[in-house]
Amino acid sequence: MRPQFNFFKNVDKLTVFLYLCLVTIGWISVYAAEISETHRSMFDFSQSYGKQFVWIMTAIVLGIIILTIDVKFFPAFSYIIFGGSLLLLVAVLFFGTTVNASKSWFHIGPIAIQPAEFAKYSTALALARIIYESKSRARSLKELIKPSLIIGLPVLLIFLQNDTGTALVFAAFVLILYREGFLPGWLLLLGIFAVFLFVLTLLMNEFIIIGALTAIFIISAIALRKKPAIVKQLFLVLIAINTYVYVVDYTYEEILQPHQKLRIAVLIDESVDIRGAGYNLHQSKIAIGSGGLTGKGFLQGTQTKFSFVPEQGTDFIFCTIGEEWGFLGSTVLIGLFLTLLIRIILLAERQKSIFSRVFGYCLASVLFFHFLVNIGMTIGLVPVIGIPLPFISYGGSSIWAFTIFLFTFIKLDSRRLDLL
Numbered sequence: 001m002r003p004q005f006n007f008f009k010n011v012d013k014l015t016v017f018l019y020l021c022l023v024t025i026g027w028i029s030v031y032a033a034e035i036s037e038t039h040r041s042m043f044d045f046s047q048s049y050g051k052q053f054v055w056i057m058t059a060i061v062l063g064i065i066i067l068t069i070d071v072k073f074f075p076a077f078s079y080i081i082f083g084g085s086l087l088l089l090v091a092v093l094f095f096g097t098t099v100n101a102s103k104s105w106f107h108i109g110p111i112a113i114q115p116a117e118f119a120k121y122s123t124a125l126a127l128a129r130i131i132y133e134s135k136s137r138a139r140s141l142k143e144l145i146k147p148s149l150i151i152g153l154p155v156l157l158i159f160l161q162n163d164t165g166t167a168l169v170f171a172a173f174v175l176i177l178y179r180e181g182f183l184p185g186w187l188l189l190l191g192i193f194a195v196f197l198f199v200l201t202l203l204m205n206e207f208i209i210i211g212a213l214t215a216i217f218i219i220s221a222i223a224l225r226k227k228p229a230i231v232k233q234l235f236l237v238l239i240a241i242n243t244y245v246y247v248v249d250y251t252y253e254e255i256l257q258p259h260q261k262l263r264i265a266v267l268i269d270e271s272v273d274i275r276g277a278g279y280n281l282h283q284s285k286i287a288i289g290s291g292g293l294t295g296k297g298f299l300q301g302t303q304t305k306f307s308f309v310p311e312q313g314t315d316f317i318f319c320t321i322g323e324e325w326g327f328l329g330s331t332v333l334i335g336l337f338l339t340l341l342i343r344i345i346l347l348a349e350r351q352k353s354i355f356s357r358v359f360g361y362c363l364a365s366v367l368f369f370h371f372l373v374n375i376g377m378t379i380g381l382v383p384v385i386g387i388p389l390p391f392i393s394y395g396g397s398s399i400w401a402f403t404i405f406l407f408t409f410i411k412l413d414s415r416r417l418d419l420l
Contacts, residue, residue: 015410029321086153120405124362176362197244281378304324315386315387
């Protein structure tokens with residue numbers, strides 16, 4: 001006889017608890033960042049913190065609704081949801097409004113919706129479905145075409161909206177292709193090395209790097225002179241690396257637009273254009289650093305209170321937490337995020353269905369990318385590309401999309417035996 005599942009008994013309560021903690025911290029942080037002296041109530045719905053409360057409450061309702069849906073709905077309708085998402089991404093190019101130079105929003109009365117946020121969720125569903133369907137076939141270059149299209153189509157449409165930051169998030173889905181055997185591990189290591197060499201090329205003169213690599217090759221060739229086949233391979237590797245270094249340098253000097261080069265220059269040295277392109281990062285680091293160990297206290301942050309940090313309620317919300325709650329408060333927030341990520345990965349690993357496992361890893365990868373880049377850009381570790389901190393930053397599209405994403409996985413996990 002088929003076992004009966006109890007709704008509350010099978011929902012992972014720790015994940016729900018972590019979610020509630022994060023959205024509560026987010027609401028309080030938006031209030032601290034955006035508080036107005038004439039509108040001090042946290043429930044003032046004319047202000048961003050009052051609206052954020054509404055977004056959170058409606059998101060929780062959406063989460064509960066998702067938990068009541070038949071678990072087989074998600075794989076069955078994954079392609080339809082993905083197709084609908086692509087249509088919205090196309091529609092926003094023609095009928096959307098432009099915000100911060102990005103034509104990626106629909107305005108419906110007082111409500112603004114960003115389809116690109118929901119495209120991450122639909123892409124995860126479609127990717128999980130296509131990988132599930134290929135489970136019995138050998139991994140090959142041909143099998144990589146369909147997953148690549150699923151990831152690439154929304155990326156292309158979002159790039160056309162001039163929303164580079166959101167488009168870059170989709171790179172997180174590449175990790176799933178490694179996890180499921182579509183890409184070899186050595187290629188991942190090669191990618192990490194390419195990133196390292198890219199940064200090194202920006203920091204140093206390319207002729208110094210090429211000279212150093214050539215010297216290493218000559219020394220290696222002398223040591224391996226009795227093995228000409230290996231020396232020949234090393235020579236080909238040297239040519240490839242030196243070509244890459246030259247291409248990176250040429251791209252930076254000749255192809256990138258001035259504002260793009262300036263953004264990279266600010267990342268390398270924040271004192272560059274401190275009143276222009278470097279202003280956000282400079283003020284962000286001042287705010288976080290001024291918090292010290294325990295912070296200045298709730299609503300006591302001067303950088304936050306006097307709006308020195310731009311976008312302090314959205315992309316730079318971590319500055320508010322760092323200034324008012326200090327190193328300890330920031331550590332608690334980071335700890336909650338890492339606990340949630342680890343929990344999602346553990347749940348993904350226990351799934352009996354490939355669809356559920358892949359979807360769980362998609363969720364973990366996207367959350368990790370947002371978490372790493374958002375906090376990294378506030379402390380100067382990555383360029384400022386403008387993506388929200390999940391569950392924390394102000395914004396209805398973000399919190400709705402991530403809530404749907406998370407609670408869909410919670411639902412899949414709660415009925416993991418049903419998808420066998």
